[in-house]
Amino acid sequence: MSIIKEHDVVPFRNRVKEYAVKIGMSLLNQTKLITGASELVRNMLKYGGGGTVKIEVLSRTRDSGIRLTFEDKGPGIPDVKKAMLDGFTTGNSMGLGLPGTKRLMNEFDIQSEVGKGTTITIIKWKNG
Amino acid sequence: MKNESIKIFQKKKAAILEKWLTLQLEEDGLREDLMSNADLRIQSEELLSSLIDNLSDSNIDQPQSSDFETVIEILSSISISRAKQGYTPRETGSFIYSLKEALLKTLSEEMKDPAALYKQSMTINKTMDSFAIATFETFIKGREEVILRQTDEITEISTPVIQVWDGIVALPIIGTLDSARTQVVMENLLQAIVETESRIAILDISGVPAVDSLVAQHLIKTVSATRLMGAECIISGIRPEIAQTVVHLGIDLSHIITKSTLESALKTSFAMLNLDVTKKQKPKTQHTIN
Numbered sequence: 001m002s003i004i005k006e007h008d009v010v011p012f013r014n015r016v017k018e019y020a021v022k023i024g025m026s027l028l029n030q031t032k033l034i035t036g037a038s039e040l041v042r043n044m045l046k047y048g049g050g051g052t053v054k055i056e057v058l059s060r061t062r063d064s065g066i067r068l069t070f071e072d073k074g075p076g077i078p079d080v081k082k083a084m085l086d087g088f089t090t091g092n093s094m095g096l097g098l099p100g101t102k103r104l105m106n107e108f109d110i111q112s113e114v115g116k117g118t119t120i121t122i123i124k125w126k127n128g
Numbered sequence: 129m130k131n132e133s134i135k136i137f138q139k140k141k142a143a144i145l146e147k148w149l150t151l152q153l154e155e156d157g158l159r160e161d162l163m164s165n166a167d168l169r170i171q172s173e174e175l176l177s178s179l180i181d182n183l184s185d186s187n188i189d190q191p192q193s194s195d196f197e198t199v200i201e202i203l204s205s206i207s208i209s210r211a212k213q214g215y216t217p218r219e220t221g222s223f224i225y226s227l228k229e230a231l232l233k234t235l236s237e238e239m240k241d242p243a244a245l246y247k248q249s250m251t252i253n254k255t256m257d258s259f260a261i262a263t264f265e266t267f268i269k270g271r272e273e274v275i276l277r278q279t280d281e282i283t284e285i286s287t288p289v290i291q292v293w294d295g296i297v298a299l300p301i302i303g304t305l306d307s308a309r310t311q312v313v314m315e316n317l318l319q320a321i322v323e324t325e326s327r328i329a330i331l332d333i334s335g336v337p338a339v340d341s342l343v344a345q346h347l348i349k350t351v352s353a354t355r356l357m358g359a360e361c362i363i364s365g366i367r368p369e370i371a372q373t374v375v376h377l378g379i380d381l382s383h384i385i386t387k388s389t390l391e392s393a394l395k396t397s398f399a400m401l402n403l404d405v406t407k408k409q410k411p412k413t414q415h416t417i418n
Contacts, residue, residue: 007279010304013338031338031369032376038340039377086378096341100377 048072211270
């Protein structure tokens, strides 16, 4: 689904929650997933000027999970390593969004190219 | 080839209008409580004239053509005003679909050759359907405007500040905390502190679905502002899963007094104000039954 304005954040979070409930994720992991998703969606709105999010349900042996792919066509991140450090921010925020989300998720992948945009993929397993 | 159906439409305009109005009046969805028949007639006539006037050989099968801009404009204004008046999509849709029906009926009465009739009907069908889609699009847009306005209203009303005790105010936050909302919350809270001369403010976040770094930042700002006013701020209603998530995110809330329930926040406030709330000892009374 596409995220263009701040009003899209709440419906998006509810959608993620729906999927998480559907695969039977525990309340703790649900909250972690939703919080992480909400961090990235806010980043996308603030720095990337909006973009699209893909929600996918994954399954592997005896476990299932949710993969979210955030894609924007914004300015990109010049120094990804620096952006992943706690407390680094170019906006006026706490600088915890990216590193914090990484800690909340099972898998975290970031691809960013200056001038082209940023793609972040996160996976949260049901029992992870 | 001069398009036959256009000629028929131009000739039979008055008859089409009558047919269309009859169809609309027959419709169950007619809302006489929302619009009088006279108004309906004016709306219908305006739309039909602009449609027939703009119809030409080149554009009859091209509803996207710029010639139809006025038609679309009239349709949009009608459906937006209907969305705001509380019409259902069916009632709005039947307005344009009954026009299609009237047009097709007229065609079938006037044209004798079945093959030509079929061809013309398909063209009209396609064009009118595209108008119907445009109607729905604007109808939904109209509804969305209503929803957006309601969202704004909810933000305004959903931040009540409650004075729970002499010197203690509480503010339950329900829903998502975004920047606009935090501003309202902060203003209301600080204003209430001044008005009630409170020394302690309790922010209850039991109703906040998720605390991410932005929400946390807003909370920290609110707490700092409260402290500047000389009051102490307690955040209550932190659920176990929220606590874990906040820790994993790496947000430092240790310099803020936080409690898991509103009750314990209230207890702490009583202690801070040196209040002692105890259960009244019931005087032992002996019931004697005579």
